[in-house]
Amino acid sequence: MIDIKELRSRPAELKELIERKNVRVDFERILGLDETRRELIGETEKLKAERNAASRDIARLQKEKQDASAAIAATRETGDRIKALDQELKALEEEQRQLLLAIPNAPHPEVPVGNDEEANVFVREWGEKAPAPEWLKDHLSWGEAEGFYDFPRGAKLSGSGFPLYTGPGAKLERALIQFMLDLQSGENGYTEVSTPFLVNSASMTGTGQLPKMAEDMYYCERDDLWLIPTAEVPITNIHAGEVLDAKKLPMKFCGYSPCFRREAGSYGRDVRGFLRTHQFNKVELVKLARPENSYEELEKLLNDAESVLQKLGLHYRVLTLCSGDTSFASAKTYDIEVWSPAEGKYLECSSCSNFEDFQARRANIRFKEGSGKPRFVHTLNGSGLATSRLIVALVEACQQEDGSLLLPEVLRPYLGTERLRGPAA
């Protein structure tokens, strides 16, 4: 959520920044409401001061056994006026809050300006593209032939976009999740958490999925709960409403969760295999950081996400997203894209973002240092990583001519073998 005070003090500057995200924002209504709001506050507070003083007088009169009925009658009227004004004020504040909740975060001033992914900026790459010999099969035809996954039966259970992993495929995915959790909670120093996968509306609003993304999420009406589209939501909200000790910052969490996305409106795009699904598995990284060094923490978070691909020996590149491609709540985002030899292109497998205080203000996550007033933390997160697109790259890069997978060293302890074959072989 944008700070109303900031909005009041430099509206033109903020409008220009936010509109770099390729959206139009209108601050006039909100600033008008704010002015009325502050006028109303002045009025009601004056009346309340009157009422408080009158009440004290009444108490004093009654203590002295004097008649206070005239004062009581007069104050009753003041009370009625306060009630009416308070109701007006409350409605106005709610309207202002709804408008504020719908405004995206401003991108960092140094984020490259652009409309779409064409304007994203190359940062660096690691490793080399795996070869794509004639016999190489893409992840879909190879995996279904080898019995690693079964999309038709997944569709039978739930519908298209719900993958079913089978046999060695299920084991491979489990191994990847465990390897990533061990890496992040081990040498990378994150505290591992296992969270609820259904959350309430307050949590969804805290991280910015609500109100704007309601159509993209699964909702259980009966219990008023949402299926999480990413573990970012429960993990970031762990300390919602709290005031944290500055000494504990940065706090670093990692956690696995399935992710549920309706992907409304994206039918027909990247629908093959694992490229875009309604359910996928992901290990997420979240940090709560001090505002002063949140951008240093973003670089470290990015390195931690990259370390997964490095240890797996998979070629990837890092991009800075341009303003138009940066998501609603983010101020700056890096994407990590892993190379798919059979597709012959890069696949997004991680987004690492700094949300600055945008989520912290919504979720009310603050920290206090010394005698200072509580301030909002900066929140960051990144995938570390999503398994679906990782598996695409992995099975293509590690595929041998005989159809087996020659596993990266780091995965062998988890699978108890260096070579994985499907039951079909």
Added chain:
RNA sequence: GGAGGAAUAGUCUAAUUGGUAAGGCAGCGGUCUUGAAAACCGCCGGGUUAGCGCCCUUGGGGGUUCGAGUCCCCCUUCCUCCGCCA
């Protein structure tokens, strides 16, 4: 699902038949000191204001009242017990 109890600021803990939130601890700044401790002073939820100040804040929302932490209703969470259950 049923019965009972509880929720006060970072934390702990008070507040008369309803009278306008008192303290302790932790933390931070200052005085003093070679340095530290102790002691003493100040700060330590939010809104509004240039500031003084004023207003709000006792889990959330309503109600009664001149006035609600306190009385009434609804909700949430936690604890105890009963029932059901992997």
